[in-house]
Amino acid sequence: MTGFDLISRPWIPVTRGGRRVEVSLLDALVEGQEIDGLALDNPLEAVAVLRQVLLPAVLDALGAPRDDEEWSRRWEAGQFNAELVLAYLREHADRFDLFHPTAPFAQVAGLRTAKDETKPISLLVPRLATGNNVPLFSARIENDPPALTPAGAARALLAAHCWDTAAIKTGAVGDPRVKAGKTTGNPTGPLGQLGVVVPVGATLFHTLMLNTPVIPQGLRPVDRPQWRAAPAGPDWRERGALGLLDLLTWQSRRVRLLTDADGTAPGGVTVRRVVLSAGDRLNASAHDLEPHTAWRQAERPRADEPPVRAVRHQPGRSAWRGLEALLATSIPTSDRVTAPTLLSQLARLREDGYVPEDLPLHVLTVGVRYGTQSAVVDDVMVDEIPLPVVALAADSAVRDTVLAVAHQAERLRVAANRLGDDLRAAAGAEKVPWDRGQRLGDVLVHSFTPTVRRLLAGLARSPDKAEQAEWEWRVVARRLAWEVAEPVLSTAAPSTFLGRDPDARYGPRLAVAEASFRRALNDVLGTVTTDAA
Structure with missing residues (x-):
């Protein structure tokens, strides 16, 4: 099996100099000031790459800013500390190999079903046909899955951890909760339950900084991204997030990518088949950690209901029609909605003069509408609007x-x-x-x-x-x-x-x-x- 090193091999789609190219994880982080931003051909994958890899890598390598002044010093530096980033990636290099024999990136080595069944890779790509999930204008059928390059498979893998459908999943050997070869009650991927709101800057560096939260107490000592945890096995847990890094890199599924030798493909392999089974489930609200969604306060929550719920995007509704919620940075709206944490933070940074009033700012909104019992994807809602940063101020x-x-x-x-x-x-x-x-x-x-x-x-x-x-x-x-x-x-x-x-x-x-x-x-x-x- 040929490895695919995500640190040095190009796999992240970006726009650079007006052209769409793919760059490595290392290049994305140390040359982010020269990159216009993530390419949004597939916004589900773009958000997944940002949340599951780029942002947690920056936070874990450099730490979270403790106050607005520390955040401002990083912003004014105009780029991330290349030495610290390089040292960090070298330290964890073996965990960033997509096809590592014992600890493949964001996967489970040797994951299999009792009957050694596999599924087409289109299972990880909502826009392609698979099982009951048959998009109206799909040009492929399930028996004709695409052959993804390692780069494409890596992005689809991350998107599945964020947005995968719910309902029944194939049971994996070694999972004690399997019944009759299946697991039931699986929720969607964690982002599928949110209305994702991502502030976007003029460069990839600026975008990552705008998505970097100020945490006065710092990251929790027990917190870590998935690549610093012990390699996952086929069993899974129902638990709360250990902290922001754990939440961002949440492993909501157990996955194994299966490779086919292909001398013409980058890395010498393609991916057509996959094993996918149940993964970790969040059993508590992540309201205090989740930075990428607006929240609605329940008026009279029952004892079995959370006091706040994530605001989800509505199909067919442009992002500008939700401006009231996006701008609720100081007080809730009339229907008790508060803005995403990152926009509230940006309002404070602007008020204190840490960012200019003519800051080029866009807001990307992404959401998924699921169909029957959340087992199929009915629609993907995507929009991006310019947003004057001064509009975030209350007065x-x-x-x-x-x-x-x-x-x-x-x-x-x-x-x-x-x-x-x-x-x-x-x-x-x-x-x-x-x-x-x-x-x-x-x-x-x-x-x-x-x-x-x-x-x-x-x-x-x-x-x-x-x-x-x-x-x-x-x-x-x-x-x-x-x-x-x-x-x-x-x-x-x-x-x-x-x-x-x-x-x-x-x-x-x-x-x-x-x-x-x-x-x-x-x-x-x-x-x-x-x-x-």
Whole structure:
């Protein structure tokens, strides 16, 4: 078996000089200031690489900053201490071999089932067909699995630890909890239960720093990443996380990659088959450790419920529509949501002057919607938006503008939906069910997205123009609202002019629906006028 050293072999997809390339773990850490960022061809894998390898390696090698000043000194240095990083990776080099005979990276050596069954490698890749998980537009079937390179297999392996589906898993020899060759009750991977929010900087170094939490008491003495723990066996435990490093590198599955000799592939091997079984389960909330999600406080939690729950992303909902939660860095929102820890920390760093007000900042949001009993992946929700760092401050004019835009857009969505309902009522039809079809408000909000992105990017560059930005938004929002409304008004059936009950003085009819929509626009946007109106 040929080894594949993750420290020195290229396997991490990044953008460098405007080109997509793959770099080694060592290069990613010591040359991060020269790398634009992680390439997001597969955001599930990108987040997994960040959380499972890059961030914990930095934290374990350098330690967590104890205060904001220490964090700032690292930020101002502009790069990580190459000597410390290199020494650390050399010390643990044998644990970063993907195909090590006794301790393969993030796997279990010799893992097997009682019948020596294997699965196609597509089991680790949600976008490919396997078992009941058959994506609608998959070009492959389960009997035709891809042959992943070692680099691709490493990324898929990490993504499985983060996002794998739940339900029944094949039982492994040596696991005492196996019954009838299976284990049941498996939860999804830990990130599958979160709405992941990742701050992204101008370079990979900046991104890693923005994801580095300040921990006044330091990392817990018992804490360690998975590569400093004893090699895992087929048995697993239900336990709490030992600390942040343990949580970031959580081994939610027991996996073994099976290689095929291939002289044309990097490393001389490809991976087509895999053994995957149950892994460790978190039995306690990681609210005090988890930095990458917003949290909602339960109003009246039952004794068997956690007091806080992770906020998950909603399918079809752009990230900018959740700006209120992202900006809840000082006080919770009206529905008791607080921002992710890293954004709250960044708000404090900006307030104390440790980062500039024109800091190039984006926020990447990633989530998974699972299907039947969480055993299949129905959807992967991904979005990335620019975010003015000054908007994180509680008393910022930019924050007020950004929140006003988000609130106004939501009110306009409701108004557009009401217009559609009123026109259907005038024609004698029933309302469109909220969970079926495309409603008029959804079309309107979708048309807002490019404008809101430009507004956020503009405020990041020129935070002093918040008032002008809001005025321009109102003008554009009104124009877009009429661009969506006018086609349905002009093509309404003739019967809507008098409505289904012509004798009713205030019954539903076209003129009433249009007047109601016009009033709603004025209520939300004021009296700003455009030619379109």
